[in-house]
Amino acid sequence: MKHIAIGILGAAALGLMASAASAGTLDTVKAKGFIQCGVSTGLAGFSAPDDKGDWKGLDADFCRAVAAAVFGDGSKVKFTPLSAKERFTALQSGEVDLLSRNTTWTSNRDSALGLDFVGVTYYDGQGFMINAKKLPGVNSALQLSGAAVCVQSGTTTELNLADYFKKNKMEYNPVVFEKLEEVNAAYDSGRCDVYTTDQSGLYGIRLTLASPADHVVLPEIISKEPLGPAVRQGDDQWAHIVRWTYFAMLNAEEAGVTQANVDEMKTSNDPNIQRMLGTEPDGKYGSDLGLSNDWVVNIIKAVGNYGEMFERNVGSGSPLKIARGINALWTKGGLQYGPPIR
Numbered sequence: 001m002k003h004i005a006i007g008i009l010g011a012a013a014l015g016l017m018a019s020a021a022s023a024g025t026l027d028t029v030k031a032k033g034f035i036q037c038g039v040s041t042g043l044a045g046f047s048a049p050d051d052k053g054d055w056k057g058l059d060a061d062f063c064r065a066v067a068a069a070v071f072g073d074g075s076k077v078k079f080t081p082l083s084a085k086e087r088f089t090a091l092q093s094g095e096v097d098l099l100s101r102n103t104t105w106t107s108n109r110d111s112a113l114g115l116d117f118v119g120v121t122y123y124d125g126q127g128f129m130i131n132a133k134k135l136p137g138v139n140s141a142l143q144l145s146g147a148a149v150c151v152q153s154g155t156t157t158e159l160n161l162a163d164y165f166k167k168n169k170m171e172y173n174p175v176v177f178e179k180l181e182e183v184n185a186a187y188d189s190g191r192c193d194v195y196t197t198d199q200s201g202l203y204g205i206r207l208t209l210a211s212p213a214d215h216v217v218l219p220e221i222i223s224k225e226p227l228g229p230a231v232r233q234g235d236d237q238w239a240h241i242v243r244w245t246y247f248a249m250l251n252a253e254e255a256g257v258t259q260a261n262v263d264e265m266k267t268s269n270d271p272n273i274q275r276m277l278g279t280e281p282d283g284k285y286g287s288d289l290g291l292s293n294d295w296v297v298n299i300i301k302a303v304g305n306y307g308e309m310f311e312r313n314v315g316s317g318s319p320l321k322i323a324r325g326i327n328a329l330w331t332k333g334g335l336q337y338g339p340p341i342r
Helices: 002-022 025-032 058-071 087-093 107-111 156-167 180-188 199-208 236-255 271-277 285-289 295-303 306-313
Strands: 035-039 077-081 115-117 122-124 126-131 147-152 172-177 194-198 215-217 225-227 230-232
Touching: 025 058, 025 236, 035 058, 035 087, 058 077, 058 236, 058 295, 058 306, 087 115, 087 230, 107 115, 122 199, 126 156, 126 199, 147 156, 147 180, 156 172, 156 194, 172 180, 180 194, 180 199, 194 199, 199 215, 230 236, 236 271, 236 285, 236 295, 236 306, 271 295, 285 295
Parallel strands: 035 077, 147 172, 147 194
Antiparallel strands: 115 230, 122 225, 126 194, 126 215
16 A cells, blocks of 8 residues: 555646646746746755845846846846755745755756756855864864764755765764754854855855854865756757856857847857847747747846856855855866857
């Protein structure tokens, strides 16, 4: 009976996903007049409300970019804060149209969970943070045997932590919480010696601690964490729109198209820029996606190119001041690469 019940529940979940996809997300979004975007419950640099309640961050701005592509207006988006445990069910059930929430692309999530990841908006890796005053002399994660480690449940972080300590024959005491806010509070109050999550997240979390200068992010990166937006499986058109929104932002940066010059660039004689900005005679790259031919212009006006979005939220123009590193364009030694619009 237990196996039958599980089968029925699984079939019901798949039915919900199939129903949501068959409705056509683009048509559903247009009918309600906005995109419902799933984000974190608050991670500096990626998605967090400011003191006015406006959502800021790289993931939040990507939601606005998709809204601009669809509606010509980046404000046509509503945000749903989701915990790590809630995020996949919210997308599967149709509660959100897009998940843009510092989520790692893995084989299981891309297959068994009924999700489609559309790209890697931030290449990351898991790291460790310690209070240097509590652990003087510790400068490597290999010195953490026996430590109490704060970690969020339902994440790849929790699994990677177990793998790392097992591989290195070290002991540890996991201090596990479901909500990010609970993990932050536990670490800041001294309930654990170490905090582990994506390294970008550690830099953001450090800013929120009572004494940020006391805390040090250790040098080890113990995993690959390709973070990116996801949509439901079974709706190719919507996946194409979200995927090419990301690629368009990369191509715009590579071509030197910015928020400040996008109108001027519409007069360019460069065929690549003409195709990108919808000024090529008889061009139909927007209409092929179900969008207007100035869809890229609308994206860039709303949030800028990828580089502008990065620097504003997590890079040199932000409190985090994270270097581009491997998130630089491929032309500058990084991994970010946009297939051509043609």
